[in-house]
Amino acid sequence: MKFFAPPVERLIEEFAKLPGIGQKTAQRLAFHILSQPKEEAEGFAQAIVDAKHTIFTCKVCQNLTDQEICPICSNLARDRTQICVVTDPKDVVAFERTREYNGLYHVLHGVISPLAHVGPDDIRIRELLLRVGDENEDVREVIIATNPDTEGEATAMYISRLLRPFGIRVTRLAYGIPVGGHLEYIDEVTLTRAFEGRREI
């Protein structure tokens, strides 16, 4: 049984399609939109349309951008010998926030996941190989920064195998205890990795 007028039901359904938004939250958000001035709601709708129309992936690094080549790839001050390979655009932001990394990126837009029917050809691996193999570029290191979960690991392994023939340095982020973490709350696998990776002080 439908309790709301059809346009309201449809708006609730649209909100409920978003990740992490359940039926109750979708209802709350839809009513929030309905309680707003018309211009506000239309501004929101316009932002969605605009973002979809003006944002595409950078020809080089595949990150989302509103330019043909994204600001990072076209920034001549960045170190063009390093490429950090990440799962998605949010990860680029995470690295940029550190203000420590000055190389380039490559966004895969996913990881290999047989369960979700995502194969190597469904993510931007081919584009990475083309960049590394490009004679006009001087890539010397690829840092694979996929997530430390099963799929991220498998994807990292797969990519590292493909990169071997190029004879460049291929690295993976270090595993260990997070800064500020409490040992008692850290899982055994992480602790084992932190132990294995211990260094002289």
Place this chain on the structure above:
Amino acid sequence: MKFFAPPVERLIEEFAKLPGIGQKTAQRLAFHILSQPKEEAEGFAQAIVDAKHTIFTCKVCQNLTDQEICPICSNLARDRTQICVVTDPKDVVAFERTREYNGLYHVLHGVISPLAHVGPDDIRIRELLLRVGDENEDVREVIIATNPDTEGEATAMYISRLLRPFGIRVTRLAYGIPVGGHLEYIDEVTLTRAFEGRREI
């Protein structure tokens, strides 16, 4: 420092304006939109615009509807002698879900709240008085179902005073322990009210 292209930043900001959506969630939702096919995203935008354009408040009960008079008010099978006064459209749904109430509703669209600068004229109290006073109608009972918090209580008291001259029955929902609740987790005020309102079995 902005890490995303301006249209993406704007979309994130728009999501972050929604109630209960923080910066991180807004970012996640915006990227979800960007990863969807264009038609999906445009469908979402259209649902927002459509809902704002086609939904207004029912002339009678003030509930949100896409018709001049909402399906509940125009349903001749409903008991027109009872009006249940609620804070907002979601509360109508809560009552409809019980399938027990067969009277009409009146949606206030808020409660009196001096702290939030909401006075009696800012909510739909006047419209309620007009309905109760209408000689063509035969309202015999007004059930005030505002929330059991300070503002809901104050609003209920205020409305009940205004309704007194009409000589009709004015009731308030019963207070008590929620069905399935555990006594040990119930606050003292509720328990006191439940005790006061006890009935013979």
